[in-house]
Amino acid sequence: MLQIETIKTVKIPLGNAAEGLAVFGPQDKHLRLIEESMQASSIASREAEIAISGPEPEVDSLEQLFTVLLQLVRNGYTPSERDIVYALDLARNMQAEELLDLFKKEVATTFRGKKILAKTIGQRHYVKTIRKRDIVFGIGPAGTGKTYLAVVLAVVALKEGAVKRIVLTRPAVEAGENLGFLPGDLQEKVDPYLRPLYDALHDVLGPDQTVKAMERGMIEVAPLAYMRGRTLDDSFIILDEAQNTTPEQMKMFLTRLGFGSKMVITGDVTQIDLPRGKNSGLVEAQRILKSIDEIGLIYFSEQDVVRHSLVQKIITAYDRDAEMKA
Secondary structure, three states: OOOOOOEEEEEEEOOOHHHHHHHHOHHHHHHHHHHHHOOOOEEEEEOOEEEEEEEHHHHHHHHHHHHHHHHHHHOOOOOOHHHHHHHHHHHHOOOOOHHHHHOOOOOEEOOOOOEEOOOOHHHHHHHHHHHHOOEEEEEOOOOOOHHHHHHHHHHHHHHOOOOOEEEEEEOOOOOOOOHHHOOOOHHHHHHHHHHHHHHHHHHHHOHHHHHHHHHOOOEEEEEHHHHOOOOEOOEEEEEOOHHHOOHHHHHHHHOOEOOOOEEEEEEOOOOOOOOOOOOOHHHHHHHHHOOOOOEEEEEOOHHHOOOOHHHHHHHHHHHHHHHHHO
16 A cells, blocks of 8 residues: 655744854855755745754654754854754754754863864764773774874873873874985974874964973873883873784783873774785774773764765765775
């Protein structure tokens, strides 16, 4: 028997015109994004309300989406294009209300006083796990905030006195380029590889405070090779680009953990730049350590990408291509 789709209409009241503008975005950019993803429904803004009409399941999703977005706006948060894309993803499964919790509690503030928030459920889980566990792996695609949030939490721990210093490291493996041809001494050659770590520090502490903290030895930025033979007590240690470690380097790094310390290891197993035939220490560590409950393994997906919305589409396209080749 042919099932007839129920058409539903709902009206969501607006407090004022500014609320509609904030939700629909500049030149209705957010509205167009929403309309493109929900093609069977019509959305109109009439005077002091948003009117939605279409198939019942879609209208229910859109009603939840706009209700949540309006609550965010009323709480003083202006949703970005990225927030709209993520909210749409959640609304399809009637989970958009989870966004309200995300934006309630800040992770930290930048040196300019701007709130730093977990932007996705995956990021919130990552932040909570870092706070709870001594060793946490953050694994997933670029743009998911793995490194940035780890550095932010390291600075928070330093400011609160939970640790005495921050140690930031990554393997100096060339992504198709050759370090030897770069001018300068070792530090100058390695610095470009550590740039994302500096960028995160500058955002939270500011460039001047970062330099001062490094001069005092409270923040150390060094290539992974410098970790050998050390035990790091009362430290927050971050290993970035961990997919480019060898299994030997990964074991060496993990066994540096001292008393009162935390470790966060971040990486993307789809972007391994090791020479052909060399195994990734990050891939092996996942397999070897998965049964240790005290170690947190957090996996990010393209849904957690907080860069330009195109980045998410690019990652999805590459993942699809890899699956077809497999």
